[in-house]
Amino acid sequence: MVLRPRRSLSETLLKEGAIGEALERELGHLRTGPFDEDAFPSRLHDERLASLLGIALGVCFMTCFATGLVSHFAQDPWEIGILSMPAAPAWLYRVTQGLHVATGIAAIPLLLVKLWVVYPKFFTWPPVRDPAHALARLSLVPLVAGSIFQLFSGLLNTARWYPWEFAFTATHYWTSWIVMGALLVHIGAQLSIVRRNVGRTGKARSAAVSPEPPGDGLSRRGLLTATAAAVGAVTLTTVGQTVRPLKGLAVLAPRLPDSGPQGVPVNKSAVGARVTDLIRDPAYRLTVGGRVQRELSFTLEELRALPQHEADLAITCVEGWSSGARWSGVRVRDLLDRAGASPDAEVLVTSMQPRGAYRQSELNVPHARHADTLLALRLNGEELHPDHGFPCRLIAPNRPGVQQTKWVTSLEVL
Ligand SMILES: Nc1nc2c(c(=O)[nH]1)N[C@H]1C(S)=C(S)[C@@H](COP(=O)(O)O)O[C@H]1N2
Ligand SMILES: [Mo]
Numbered sequence: 001m002v003l004r005p006r007r008s009l010s011e012t013l014l015k016e017g018a019i020g021e022a023l024e025r026e027l028g029h030l031r032t033g034p035f036d037e038d039a040f041p042s043r044l045h046d047e048r049l050a051s052l053l054g055i056a057l058g059v060c061f062m063t064c065f066a067t068g069l070v071s072h073f074a075q076d077p078w079e080i081g082i083l084s085m086p087a088a089p090a091w092l093y094r095v096t097q098g099l100h101v102a103t104g105i106a107a108i109p110l111l112l113v114k115l116w117v118v119y120p121k122f123f124t125w126p127p128v129r130d131p132a133h134a135l136a137r138l139s140l141v142p143l144v145a146g147s148i149f150q151l152f153s154g155l156l157n158t159a160r161w162y163p164w165e166f167a168f169t170a171t172h173y174w175t176s177w178i179v180m181g182a183l184l185v186h187i188g189a190q191l192s193i194v195r196r197n198v199g200r201t202g203k204a205r206s207a208a209v210s211p212e213p214p215g216d217g218l219s220r221r222g223l224l225t226a227t228a229a230a231v232g233a234v235t236l237t238t239v240g241q242t243v244r245p246l247k248g249l250a251v252l253a254p255r256l257p258d259s260g261p262q263g264v265p266v267n268k269s270a271v272g273a274r275v276t277d278l279i280r281d282p283a284y285r286l287t288v289g290g291r292v293q294r295e296l297s298f299t300l301e302e303l304r305a306l307p308q309h310e311a312d313l314a315i316t317c318v319e320g321w322s323s324g325a326r327w328s329g330v331r332v333r334d335l336l337d338r339a340g341a342s343p344d345a346e347v348l349v350t351s352m353q354p355r356g357a358y359r360q361s362e363l364n365v366p367h368a369r370h371a372d373t374l375l376a377l378r379l380n381g382e383e384l385h386p387d388h389g390f391p392c393r394l395i396a397p398n399r400p401g402v403q404q405t406k407w408v409t410s411l412e413v414l
Helices: 007-016 019-032 047-075 092-123 131-138 140-158 168-197 202-208 220-236 244-249 300-305 332-339 365-369
Strands: 286-290 296-298 309-316 322-331 347-351 360-363 374-379 393-395 408-413
Touching: 047 092, 047 168, 047 220, 092 140, 092 220, 092 309, 092 322, 131 140, 131 168, 140 168, 286 332, 296 300, 296 332, 300 374, 309 393, 322 332, 332 365, 332 374, 332 408
Parallel strands: 286 408
Antiparallel strands: 286 296, 309 322, 322 374, 347 360, 347 408, 374 393
């Protein structure tokens, strides 16, 4: 069999003598594949922009991941205990969780702009050059899909909207590892581009980086300014949910730090938890049991008669709001000592609430022994409001809100 050039091409070459032009077209076709080179006319599909946005996103994602791990291990400590939460500093979880939600929200506009800047790259031709290129391109699937899933499921979670069937925390946690793995591959693949476009100074960079690309419309600097403004806007209108001085600006925050009875927001009300009758029952007792030398039982009057202590502690909800308050009540460690529990005891705290994921929580040793870990009877100078856990609730330093159990009826030493 004899291979011949395509007729139309050879005819073109002969007739017009336009070898250069025809070759150019054919090669151009190889480079751009089935997509027209003019399909992406904006001058903002640009490497330097992609690099700068990538760095900003990388910082957000790493911060969000690290702070997410803190929250995960605070709620689900490993058996060995090395990853269990310390009780000090008291403010630590408030800061890490505030950062977690703030960096997640900031990443949303960053991701949208970044995807728009780089999307012509998704149509690169040929689709795969070599194994390394194939891996780099394949990793984009979990990276892009996973990032979109993390940011939007997280955002919906801060609004306490769960329009799905799966368990949010487990899915959000495991997807974060997938996204981080894909992100490392992506950074490895793109590092040389970022190096070329960012970080050098003066002459070296102006030699390597194209000047502001010519064309109409928004400039590179303009796009970066608009993106920074969007990030600033979403941050300033939400971060007041945890940074009290900014609460006046927090028009998009699902919760304000001082809304709710006694100046503290409520996540699950007494009605919602179906405890309204139980908490007024004269038969109410707080019991201390499990691995103790003496089992103890207290009426509310007896709890009030025990030595009371005060502590300034924040409720920090995983959803991103936090609120500091002044609590007073009985030290958990005093109760454990009276019952003759061992000083290295862990404690299971149980609510009167009949059902619900947060009706129980555990105290690790640092939390159980801390002087500020209280069964609180009073909040900001008043008897606890039913929605805040009347007759008594757990409050401890450096701990996710989901573990600050309300309507407590038993402490069980494990
Ligand atoms: N028994 C019980 N305790 C609970 C909860 C709950 O649903 N049931 N919610 C927790 C959550 S998610 C938070 S953020 C805090 C909020 O406490 P607050 O409503 O007093 O602000 O309570 C925690 N304690
Ligand atoms: Mo919460």
